[in-house]
Amino acid sequence: MVPFLVWDHSPFIYTSDFxxxxxxxxxxxxxxxxLLFRLIKDLSLNMDKEFIESSFFSLVFFMLLxxxxxxxxxxxxxxxxxxxxxxxxxFRLSPLHFTGYQGLSSHGGxxxxxxxxxxxxxxxVSPIIFFKFLxxxxxxxxxxxxxxxxxxxxxxxxxxxxxLYLFCLAxxxxxxxxxxxxxxxxxxxxxxxxxxLSILFYKHRASISxxxxxxxxxxxxxxxxxxxxxxxxxxxxxxxxxxxxGQFLSxxxxxxxxxxxxxxxRNLNNxxx
Numbered sequence: 001m002v003p004f005l006v007w008d009h010s011p012f013i014y015t016s017d018f019x020x021x022x023x024x025x026x027x028x029x030x031x032x033x034x035l036l037f038r039l040i041k042d043l044s045l046n047m048d049k050e051f052i053e054s055s056f057f058s059l060v061f062f063m064l065l066x067x068x069x070x071x072x073x074x075x076x077x078x079x080x081x082x083x084x085x086x087x088x089x090x091f092r093l094s095p096l097h098f099t100g101y102q103g104l105s106s107h108g109g110x111x112x113x114x115x116x117x118x119x120x121x122x123x124x125v126s127p128i129i130f131f132k133f134l135x136x137x138x139x140x141x142x143x144x145x146x147x148x149x150x151x152x153x154x155x156x157x158x159x160x161x162x163x164l165y166l167f168c169l170a171x172x173x174x175x176x177x178x179x180x181x182x183x184x185x186x187x188x189x190x191x192x193x194x195x196x197l198s199i200l201f202y203k204h205r206a207s208i209s210x211x212x213x214x215x216x217x218x219x220x221x222x223x224x225x226x227x228x229x230x231x232x233x234x235x236x237x238x239x240x241x242x243x244x245x246g247q248f249l250s251x252x253x254x255x256x257x258x259x260x261x262x263x264x265x266r267n268l269n270n271x272x273x
Contacts, residue, residue, distance in 0.1 A: 004180035007169045011155045024151030031144030032060060038140040039133070046129050055124075059116050059137070066112020070105035074245055075236045106145065106225075107249035111256065113137075118260050127267040128210060135213040139203075142196035142217065149189035159233045160184040182231045191224050211265055218261075222254040 014021045036056050043052055072080040072087045080087055117137075122130045152158045156174040160182030168180035199216055202208070229246040236245035243251075 023154035062116035067104035067109035070108020
C-alpha cells in the first residue's frame with residue numbers, strides 16, 4: 001500500500017472557555033484585508049479612499065449574504081428548508097446553541113458580489129472606473145480565495161475522493177476515517193495562486209485592455225472549479241443526474257457573469273469612442 005499522511009491538525013489557533021479562534025477565520029480576514037489594501041493601491045488615483053472603503057464593505061456584505069443563502073439552499077436544503085430563520089442567524093434553535101455562520105458557498109459569494117457590482121456600484125461610477133474596480137477586485141480575490149481554501153484545509157472540510165498517490169491525505173476528523181484522499185483544498189489554493197501570479201506577470205509585461213483581466217480570471221477560475229469537482233466528495237443533498245452541485249453552480253455563475261459582462265462592456269467601448 002502506498003504510504004500516506006494523516007492530517008489531524010487542530011482547526012483552532014487558540015481556544016479557551018470564552019473564545020475560540022480558527023485558522024479559517026484568521027485566513028478569511030487576512031484575505032479581505034489584502035483585497036482592501038490592493039483596491040486602495042490600484043484605484044487611489046481614480047477614487048477617494050473613503051469611497052473605495054465604503055464600496056468594499058458593501059460588496060463584502062453582499063458576498064457573505066450570497067454565500068450563506070446559497071450554502072443553505074443548495075448544500076443543506078434538507079435541513080434549512082424547515083429551519084429558514086437559521087439561515088440568517090448564527091444559532092441552532094432546537095436545541096438553542098451558538099454555531100456561528102458555518103457554511104459559506106463560494107459560488108453564492110461570487111454571485112452576491114457580482115449582484116452588488118452590476119446593480120449598485122456601476123451606477124455610481126463611469127464605465128472605465130467600474131471595469132478598473134472589477135479588474136482589481138477579481139484579480140486580487142484569487143489570493144483571498146486561496147487563503148480561504150487553506151482555511152478549509154485546516155477545518156478538514158471540502159474533502160476529496162479516495163486516491164492512492166503519495167501526496168494523498170487522510171482526514172480522520174472529517175468523519176471519513178483513515179482513507180487517503182485528494183487534498184483538493186490545496187489543489188485549489190495552489191491553482192488560484194498560480195493564476196494570480198501568471199496574470200500579474202503577464203499584466204506587467206504586456207498591455208491588457210481594461211476589463212480583460214476580469215474576463216481571464218473568471219474564465220480560468222470557472223474551468224478550474226468545474227474540473228476539480230471531479231475530485232471532490234458530494235457536498236450537497238440535492239442530487240443531479242450528470243453534474244454535482246458545484247459543477248452546476250459553476251456553469252450558472254459563469255454564464256450569468258459573462259452575459260452581464262458582455263452587455264456592460266459595450267458601454268466601456270462607447271465611452272472610449
